[in-house]
Amino acid sequence: xxAEEQSSSPAVVPPDPVSPKVPVLAGKEITKAFGPVKVLxxxxxxxxxxxxxxxxxxxxxxxxxxxxxxAGLLDPTSGEVRFRGEAVEAGNLRRMEQLGVxxxxxxxxxxxxxxxxxxxxxxxxPRRGLFLDEGRMRAKGKEVLRRVGxxxxxxxRVSALRISEKQLVEIAKAISQQATVLILDEPTxxxxxxxxxxxxxxxxxxxxxGVSILYISHRLEEVKRLATRISILRDGRxxxxxxxxxxxxxxxxxxxxxxxxxxxxxxxKSASNNQVVLEVRHLSVPGYVNDASFELKKGEILGFxxxxxxxxxxLFEGLMGLRKTSSGTISxxxxxxxxxxxxxxxxxxxxxxxxxxxxxxxxxxxFDAPTNYSLLGLDRFGSWFVDHRKERxxxxxxxEQFKIKISDYSMPxxxxxxxxxxxxxxxxILTIDPEIIIFDEPTRxxxxxxxxxxxxxxxRIAEEGRSCVVISSELLEIIGICHRVIVMRxxxxxxxxxxxxxxxxxIMLYATGVNPAKPYLSS
Amino acid sequence: xxxxxxxxxxxxxxxxxxxxxxxxxxxEGGPLIALLLLIIIGQILNPNFLRWDxxxxxxxxxxxxxxxxxxxxxxxxxxxxxxxxxxxxxxxxGLMIIVINRLAEFGLGQELAIVAGMVIxxxxxxxxxxxxxxxxxxxxxxSFIVTLGTMGIFRSLVTFLANGGTLTLDSRVRETYRPVFYxxxxxxxxxxxxxxxxVAVGWVxxxxxxxxxxxxxxxxxxxVSHYSAIRVNRIRVVAFIVQGFCVALATLLYVPRLGSAxxxxxxxxxxxxxxxxxxxxxxxxxxxxxxxxxxxxxxxLTLIGNILNxxxxxxxxxxxxxxxxxxxxxxxxxxxxxxx
Numbered sequence: 001x002x003a004e005e006q007s008s009s010p011a012v013v014p015p016d017p018v019s020p021k022v023p024v025l026a027g028k029e030i031t032k033a034f035g036p037v038k039v040l041x042x043x044x045x046x047x048x049x050x051x052x053x054x055x056x057x058x059x060x061x062x063x064x065x066x067x068x069x070x071a072g073l074l075d076p077t078s079g080e081v082r083f084r085g086e087a088v089e090a091g092n093l094r095r096m097e098q099l100g101v102x103x104x105x106x107x108x109x110x111x112x113x114x115x116x117x118x119x120x121x122x123x124x125x126p127r128r129g130l131f132l133d134e135g136r137m138r139a140k141g142k143e144v145l146r147r148v149g150x151x152x153x154x155x156x157r158v159s160a161l162r163i164s165e166k167q168l169v170e171i172a173k174a175i176s177q178q179a180t181v182l183i184l185d186e187p188t189x190x191x192x193x194x195x196x197x198x199x200x201x202x203x204x205x206x207x208x209x210g211v212s213i214l215y216i217s218h219r220l221e222e223v224k225r226l227a228t229r230i231s232i233l234r235d236g237r238x239x240x241x242x243x244x245x246x247x248x249x250x251x252x253x254x255x256x257x258x259x260x261x262x263x264x265x266x267x268x269k270s271a272s273n274n275q276v277v278l279e280v281r282h283l284s285v286p287g288y289v290n291d292a293s294f295e296l297k298k299g300e301i302l303g304f305x306x307x308x309x310x311x312x313x314x315l316f317e318g319l320m321g322l323r324k325t326s327s328g329t330i331s332x333x334x335x336x337x338x339x340x341x342x343x344x345x346x347x348x349x350x351x352x353x354x355x356x357x358x359x360x361x362x363x364x365x366x367f368d369a370p371t372n373y374s375l376l377g378l379d380r381f382g383s384w385f386v387d388h389r390k391e392r393x394x395x396x397x398x399x400e401q402f403k404i405k406i407s408d409y410s411m412p413x414x415x416x417x418x419x420x421x422x423x424x425x426x427x428x429i430l431t432i433d434p435e436i437i438i439f440d441e442p443t444r445x446x447x448x449x450x451x452x453x454x455x456x457x458x459x460r461i462a463e464e465g466r467s468c469v470v471i472s473s474e475l476l477e478i479i480g481i482c483h484r485v486i487v488m489r490x491x492x493x494x495x496x497x498x499x500x501x502x503x504x505x506x507i508m509l510y511a512t513g514v515n516p517a518k519p520y521l522s523s
Numbered sequence: 524x525x526x527x528x529x530x531x532x533x534x535x536x537x538x539x540x541x542x543x544x545x546x547x548x549x550x551e552g553g554p555l556i557a558l559l560l561l562i563i564i565g566q567i568l569n570p571n572f573l574r575w576d577x578x579x580x581x582x583x584x585x586x587x588x589x590x591x592x593x594x595x596x597x598x599x600x601x602x603x604x605x606x607x608x609x610x611x612x613x614x615x616x617g618l619m620i621i622v623i624n625r626l627a628e629f630g631l632g633q634e635l636a637i638v639a640g641m642v643i644x645x646x647x648x649x650x651x652x653x654x655x656x657x658x659x660x661x662x663x664x665x666s667f668i669v670t671l672g673t674m675g676i677f678r679s680l681v682t683f684l685a686n687g688g689t690l691t692l693d694s695r696v697r698e699t700y701r702p703v704f705y706x707x708x709x710x711x712x713x714x715x716x717x718x719x720x721x722v723a724v725g726w727v728x729x730x731x732x733x734x735x736x737x738x739x740x741x742x743x744x745x746x747v748s749h750y751s752a753i754r755v756n757r758i759r760v761v762a763f764i765v766q767g768f769c770v771a772l773a774t775l776l777y778v779p780r781l782g783s784a785x786x787x788x789x790x791x792x793x794x795x796x797x798x799x800x801x802x803x804x805x806x807x808x809x810x811x812x813x814x815x816x817x818x819x820x821x822x823x824l825t826l827i828g829n830i831l832n833x834x835x836x837x838x839x840x841x842x843x844x845x846x847x848x849x850x851x852x853x854x855x856x857x858x859x860x861x862x863x
Contacts, residue, residue, distance in 0.1 A: 322749070322750070341754065342749070342750070342752050343752040343753075343754060346752050353750070355750050360744075360746055360747070361746050361747055361749075361750040362747065362750065363747060364740055364743045364744045364747050364748075364810075365744075366743050366744075366810060366811070367739075367740070367743065371736070375736075375740055375747075375748075375751040375753070376751045376752055378733050378736060378737070379733065382733065383733075384732055384733065384734075385731050385732050385733075386731060386732065386733055386736055428751075
């Protein structure tokens with residue numbers, strides 16, 4: 001099944017004509033095998049000064065492995081890494097750092113309890129004699145923060161920062177030393193569009209200064225907007241490297257997964273009837289949500305759009321008893337409800353909330369998959385004693401239903417890929433047979449293939465008559481699957497969009513309160 | 524096709540197979556191997572070691588710390604710690620002695636007085652556990668601090684009850700109560716039977732029940748548990764109540780042994796219980812644990828003392844040092860088997 005795709009794969013184009021010099025960083029015929037399994041096979045890829053080279057591909061395609069080899073975190077089984085044309089010792093992190101190769105991890109590597117300035121120079125602290133040179137750290141820290149456009153206090157604790165600010169601090173830390181190559185692994189996965197836009201400007205300014213950018217992303221639109229060249233990996237092989245202008249987004253998807261965008265979202269069938277299953281009136285969550293009222297219909301997919309911090313997550317955490325609310329009434333099928341914690345809310349509303357933070361709130365990563373699977377509805381697997389056989393059999397069915405790729409049930413879920421972890425969470429919430437499902441960023445950090453599966457699955461769930469709420473920062477996804485979209489801004493519901501009004505311009509208009517300068521989703 | 528990542532993981536696993544199995548062996552079977560080694564050493568050093576009376580002696584001596592360590596396993600698995608158990612035991616013992624003496628004095632039958640004392644002991648144990656639990660969950664104080672505080676309270680209460688001296692069980696009542704500790708059934712001392720029952724129930728509760736599953740989930744990741752509709756605080760409180768019950772149970776067996784309680788009763792039991800749990804392979808950070816391991820840990824601690832007593836190779840005064848080395852060794856084994 002692979003062979004025919006492979007034979008039609010396009011040839012690699014010659015190095016970028018923008019800077020026809022020697023590439024800053026290059027990998028020649030890199031193969032990486034773990035035991036008998038080849039994760040990368042014969043990949044040749046280079047990065048020139050001043051270019052933004054996007055690496056795309058499904059989860060497990062080998063992007064991160066390749067970047068780790070570039071950063072010196074892993075050494076290749078065969079092939080070599082070259083810096084400015086000269087082979088360098090592979091797998092030597094120190095050496096690559098000295099050469100200015102900086103890797104911004106997907107999971108940010110900051111010491112949460114330390115101050116910003118301490119993090120910026122962690123391990124590289126300027127000293128004066130025995131003592132830290134606080135003055136120099138502050139001066140230099142201020143400068144690098146200004147360069148990345150981060151408006152944060154040097155003395156703020158990192159744990160108190162917003163995630164977008166943490167990311168900027170991480171980038172500032174990377175450039176606090178001389179940088180020649182900046183490797184970014186899905187930097188926008190946790191950012192809103194506006195924050196992402198700002199990050200893009202910063203990245204572009206680095207490229208303009210001659211820094212070579214290697215950019216991993218799942219988001220095609222941003223790749224399309226940002227990159228000068230795009231390389232596509234599939235199953236450990238390089239499928240194509242082309243100039244960004246030559247590739248349409250649909251073409252990128254096709255190359256990545258071997259299917260077209262038409263199959264990406266499920267066909268939008270409008271909600272079967274107008275029966276209101278959930279009615280929320282004047283719900284307030286102190287500090288986060290102000291007087292929110294809305295209703296949810298049977299079989300409906302209701303989108304919640306807005307910037308991070310608009311109060312969407314908090315609204316639904318309040319609704320589900322996961323957070324204190326100060327006022328409001330919630331009716332289920334016209335009946336008023338009363339509950340004080342999540343467990344009661346689940347029972348009374350027959351609803352479930354799928355948290356956005358998969359590893360922090362969704363899964364006990366040290367537990368195996370069946371144990372995670374049964375955790376929410378454990379009372380359905382026995383009242384006092386856990387019926388292990390029932391648990392296992394039920395999980396086996398879920399594995400088939402969700403096509404979860406798992407070789408060994410007893411291994412901790414931490415070892416599953418992001419997409420497969422998310423499928424375990426989806427299977428987990430279905431064990432209690434909910435009628436209302438609240439998805440909070442259901443496809444964050446997940447590959448295109450699994451995303452498509454999840455969209456199809458949400459569509460099917462809604463067709464069965466269950467009602468879905470989708471909180472998402474990805475406009476493409478909100479527009480692609482939702483019957484109706486509610487937009488929140490600064491703790492309030494500001495718009496309720498239906499039919500043709502569900503478009504990015506209008507959503508962004510309400511989400512930001514200003515006209516978007518250049519919507520880049522339309523194409 | 525796109526499972527390269529999980530294949531990558533399993534391949535990594537394969538490469539480190541030999542090392543990992545060794546590590547797992549050391550972690551899973553480590554305490555048992557250590558126990559076996561100690562038994563062999565003991566038998567070599569002293570041929571009387573494996574005689575039935577010495578074996579039952581060791582088991583009986585392990586009963587107090589063993590029973591308490593079963594409760595401690597639950598507290599630790601849920602990611603908490605209870606430092607108050609030794610002082611709690613002393614307080615319960617003191618209270619029981621006063622109650623039994625008074626009731627017997629007022630003409631209640633001795634058996635009845637003892638039963639009443641036992642019931643009160645158990646109730647006080649449950650309430651003490653409840654108090655520890657509520658303070659550390661609803662009170663939002665770290666369990667380390669809470670139990671450090673209640674440890675001081677219990678310890679000073681027993682000193683107060685004894686008026687700075689020793690509370691002694693009335694000698695006639697003691698004669699009636701004595702068999703609970705000293706008698707045997709089917710050649711096995713009563714405390715050993717109680718220990719076995721506690722271990723069996725604790726093991727089943729931790730591995731087979733919803734409660735046990737919830738304990739591990741809460742200890743592994745309280746947030747995830749919260750979002751999985753688990754009442755995290757309730758689980759934590761119940762773990763403390765289990766601990767309180769175990770302490771009371773151990774005290775019921777302890778009172779007839781010495782027939783007295785003073786401010787030095789149960790000193791350092793909390794450390795022995797925690798040590799037994801850790802030596803048994805339960806992670807101090809919570810999330811995973813095993814009841815049988817804690818018992819093996821308790822046995823190891825008793826055996827060290829026993830061997831030092833039976834032989835003159837190392838001074839008995841170095842008992843604590845040998846125990847300390849064992850703890851460090853166990854921690855070292857856990858550490859190396861975690862880092863792949």
